[in-house]
Amino acid sequence: MTRVAVLGTGVTCTALSVPLADNGHDVRLVGTHLDREIIDRIKTSSVHPGLDEELPVSVKAYQLEEASQAFAGAEIVLSGVNSFGVRWAGELLAGLLPDRALVIAIAKGLEAGADGELRILTDLLTESWSASQRASHSVSAIAGPMIAGEVAARRDTCVVFAGRDQAALDRLASAFRTDAYRVWTSTDLVGCEVCAALKNCYALGVGLAHGVLEAPDASGRPDRMHNYEAALFAQGAAEMRHMAALLGGDPETAGWLPGVGDMYVTSIGGRNVQVGRLLGAGARFEDASARLGHPTLEGAAAIREIGEALPKLARRGMVNPEDFPLLRHLYEVIALDLPLDIPWRSFFGGEPGHDRATAHAPGTRD
Amino acid sequence: MTRVAVLGTGVTCTALSVPLADNGHDVRLVGTHLDREIIDRIKTSSVHPGLDEELPVSVKAYQLEEASQAFAGAEIVLSGVNSFGVRWAGELLAGLLPDRALVIAIAKGLEAGADGELRILTDLLTESWSASQRASHSVSAIAGPMIAGEVAARRDTCVVFAGRDQAALDRLASAFRTDAYRVWTSTDLVGCEVCAALKNCYALGVGLAHGVLEAPDASGRPDRMHNYEAALFAQGAAEMRHMAALLGGDPETAGWLPGVGDMYVTSIGGRNVQVGRLLGAGARFEDASARLGHPTLEGAAAIREIGEALPKLARRGMVNPEDFPLLRHLYEVIALDLPLDIPWRSFFGGEPGHDRATAHAPGTRD
Numbered sequence: 001m002t003r004v005a006v007l008g009t010g011v012t013c014t015a016l017s018v019p020l021a022d023n024g025h026d027v028r029l030v031g032t033h034l035d036r037e038i039i040d041r042i043k044t045s046s047v048h049p050g051l052d053e054e055l056p057v058s059v060k061a062y063q064l065e066e067a068s069q070a071f072a073g074a075e076i077v078l079s080g081v082n083s084f085g086v087r088w089a090g091e092l093l094a095g096l097l098p099d100r101a102l103v104i105a106i107a108k109g110l111e112a113g114a115d116g117e118l119r120i121l122t123d124l125l126t127e128s129w130s131a132s133q134r135a136s137h138s139v140s141a142i143a144g145p146m147i148a149g150e151v152a153a154r155r156d157t158c159v160v161f162a163g164r165d166q167a168a169l170d171r172l173a174s175a176f177r178t179d180a181y182r183v184w185t186s187t188d189l190v191g192c193e194v195c196a197a198l199k200n201c202y203a204l205g206v207g208l209a210h211g212v213l214e215a216p217d218a219s220g221r222p223d224r225m226h227n228y229e230a231a232l233f234a235q236g237a238a239e240m241r242h243m244a245a246l247l248g249g250d251p252e253t254a255g256w257l258p259g260v261g262d263m264y265v266t267s268i269g270g271r272n273v274q275v276g277r278l279l280g281a282g283a284r285f286e287d288a289s290a291r292l293g294h295p296t297l298e299g300a301a302a303i304r305e306i307g308e309a310l311p312k313l314a315r316r317g318m319v320n321p322e323d324f325p326l327l328r329h330l331y332e333v334i335a336l337d338l339p340l341d342i343p344w345r346s347f348f349g350g351e352p353g354h355d356r357a358t359a360h361a362p363g364t365r366d
Numbered sequence: 367m368t369r370v371a372v373l374g375t376g377v378t379c380t381a382l383s384v385p386l387a388d389n390g391h392d393v394r395l396v397g398t399h400l401d402r403e404i405i406d407r408i409k410t411s412s413v414h415p416g417l418d419e420e421l422p423v424s425v426k427a428y429q430l431e432e433a434s435q436a437f438a439g440a441e442i443v444l445s446g447v448n449s450f451g452v453r454w455a456g457e458l459l460a461g462l463l464p465d466r467a468l469v470i471a472i473a474k475g476l477e478a479g480a481d482g483e484l485r486i487l488t489d490l491l492t493e494s495w496s497a498s499q500r501a502s503h504s505v506s507a508i509a510g511p512m513i514a515g516e517v518a519a520r521r522d523t524c525v526v527f528a529g530r531d532q533a534a535l536d537r538l539a540s541a542f543r544t545d546a547y548r549v550w551t552s553t554d555l556v557g558c559e560v561c562a563a564l565k566n567c568y569a570l571g572v573g574l575a576h577g578v579l580e581a582p583d584a585s586g587r588p589d590r591m592h593n594y595e596a597a598l599f600a601q602g603a604a605e606m607r608h609m610a611a612l613l614g615g616d617p618e619t620a621g622w623l624p625g626v627g628d629m630y631v632t633s634i635g636g637r638n639v640q641v642g643r644l645l646g647a648g649a650r651f652e653d654a655s656a657r658l659g660h661p662t663l664e665g666a667a668a669i670r671e672i673g674e675a676l677p678k679l680a681r682r683g684m685v686n687p688e689d690f691p692l693l694r695h696l697y698e699v700i701a702l703d704l705p706l707d708i709p710w711r712s713f714f715g716g717e718p719g720h721d722r723a724t725a726h727a728p729g730t731r732d
Contacts, residue, residue, distance in 0.1 A: 145596030158597035158710060174719060182597075184714050226631045230511030231524035231548075234627025241621060255607060256714055260626045261600025264633075265592045344524060348550050348622055353540060 001026055002175050005074035005096075007089055009035040009042070009061075011050045011148035012106050013080025018152050019181035021056035028070040030062045032081065032088075039063050053152035071096040076104070076175055079139075083109030083121055083197075083298050090125040097129075097137055102168050104140045104161065108196040108298050112305045116312025118247055120193035122163075138165035140172055143192040143258035144184075145265035154180040160258050161185050162192035184257065191249030195240050195259040198327075200299030201306070202236025203266035205330055207276020208340060214281040228342075229267070235326045235347045236263060243306075246319065272299035285334045300334055307331025322346055367392055368541050371440035371462075373455055375401040375408070375427075377416045377514035378472050379446025384518050385547035387422035394436040396428045398447065398454075405429050419518035437462040442470070442541055445505075449475030449487055449563075449664050456491040463495075463503060468534050470506045470527065474562040474664050478671045482678025484613055486559035488529075504531035506538055509558040509624035510550075511631035520546040526624050527551050528558035550623065557615025561606050561625040564693075566665030567672070568602025569632035571696055573642020574706060580647040594708075595633070601692045601713045602629060609672075612685065638665035651700045666700055673697025688712055 003026045006013050017027040031039035041047055042061035046054050062070040071077070077097060081089040086107050097103070105125055110118045122139040129137070140163030151157050161176075161183055163169050169185040177183045186192055209229035240263070241254040253259055267273060275297060278288035289297065306327055314321045325346035332338040345351045369392045372379050383393040397405035407413055408427035412420050428436040437443070443463060447455040452473050459469070473487045488505040495503070506529030517523050527542075527549055529535050535551040543549045552558055575595035606629070607620040619625055633639060641663060644654035655663065672693055680687045691712035698704040711717045 145593050145600070147592050150591070150593045155591055155593055156597065156708070156710065157593040158600070158713065170718065177717075177719065182710050182717055185718060225516070225521055226513050226634055227511050227516045227521055227523040230627045230631035230634075231522065231623065233630045234511070234524070234623045234625075237626050238622045255621055255626075256604045257597065257600045259600075260603050260621075261596045264599045264630065265596035267630075268592055268596075342522070344522065344548050347524065351543075351548055352536065352551060353543065 008080030015148035015152040079105040112309035116309035191253030199263040204272040207273035208280035211277035211280020374446030381514035381517040445471040478675035482675035557610040557619030565629040573639035574646035577643035577646025
């Protein structure tokens, strides 16, 4: 039996308590200051209001002021806060981490520095840690297609634990792995983190297809735009590959669970797709977000972060100004309120017969 | 104006007459012996019964006995028959091909020889041609996400013309390319043809997820199996990549429009997915096919062809016996009537902690 402390009670990290408890581990969920009511519900009824599954009775819930009690003796720490809380979580964990605990995180995003340099979130998490904490707690991350409710319902799920320390990955994987929650490992932490962040951006892009036919000036024919959304999906896959390589990761990571697998599941539904649909129908981003109740949109946040970084990276010669045409246009639509006008001709290295050089397979540019 | 002769009146090749006619070309659709009524309908009303769009009036239809009239002076020949008619089409075209006509084909599949060697369909098409015909008519193929009705409705569509002769590809692409039908080119004919065939197989696999919850012994909970289908999609993408490399193509072709782009659109709907759904719910393949009215199933045909070839290729040392676990299981379900039991542990090079070696990123095995 391993003691596992979980910081955060979002649906994803809470759902992960199910395979952990099924494996007989001692799971302790610690709510943030935003999670008081969720913790109270779990304490009294083992029910998380956002998950349609009762949690195993062995899972214990703790309010934030009980965190040191929950973390005492934990051998595994799961950082379950989303991309907006990573720094906060890192500072809190700096004071809570038991010696030699393994750390794994689920936030999805990239952060841009002043010169456009893009950082993965596991590196932000450890920013406030001491050198010895950083040396003794390798931080891994979870990637791959993982809808929380399905994990909690013990539906077949295949994921990837990514990190720089293979031994840590193996120990983490065997703590979480069940006959329903299946875990592969990858030492391409950068590639996996890039894919995890970008899949939200491109799922928002795929969602545009659902909305274009609802625009006031659309022809009104009932046809869906499957060819349109498939082309966006393919361009997203190519840009993921390129970004993984740009940040020093393995471009092939885009080709399996962490990349196209996760992008597939994210493109089928969810908040980022819903925002895309409203944008496709002509809404401005702020209006679309308001109509959905201003949900947490890691995809939109990553589009802003990367969209602002790309011109800086181009000025430094690290990318070409015409690279990442889909991501740049998503930035124009979301951050600059420009009208939707998919730059098809710039996709896949440039459609032959137009301005851009006639590169064929996008992989050749990596 | 270019004269284009089209053999076959399936929805896909008929839809392609729209961008061709929009570009001012002289398009001549020639029906096979199965297409008499379709040709009569188009002759009298410009309507194809399977396409919800009127064809441009400049598109002319011909019965099979009028084929030599239709083909006279054609500079481009589009072979529109499906995988089951490729040899027949090749023999017919041998007698009809005008000098120097460019040929492009749309059939999706692979054919296995006696020793398991897998051949792409463009090579079957030319089997009965003379050496000089083969030398003077480079055969190209169309790959990528392309639902016929959307092409006919002039919805944005991005495709790839693949072939061995770049000059031929450029001429073909500029004959078909419009502001809605966008064409890239690739000289990786083998990779594109492999992806075009395999995407049907794996879309059938993705369809399984839709059916599993409808099985009599399923828990009946209304959850969809998105994680399940996304894992099948990702394994399909990895196997596509492997098969492209095995046959001498470029594995990176699996990463954009011809691979994951086309697999995405095929996984959203269509006959192969419907068969998968019935299999997922427990039907035997023959029953599933009968319930759908025995449709043309290029995916099921390719699964049989490749599934029979793989053990032969393994005996010859060209693949490992445990390679292509998803395709081999689809073969077991479709051809051997074995019960569905997804071999998750064999996916992505083998889940660590089980029988198979702990390979991590599938790309490392290419």
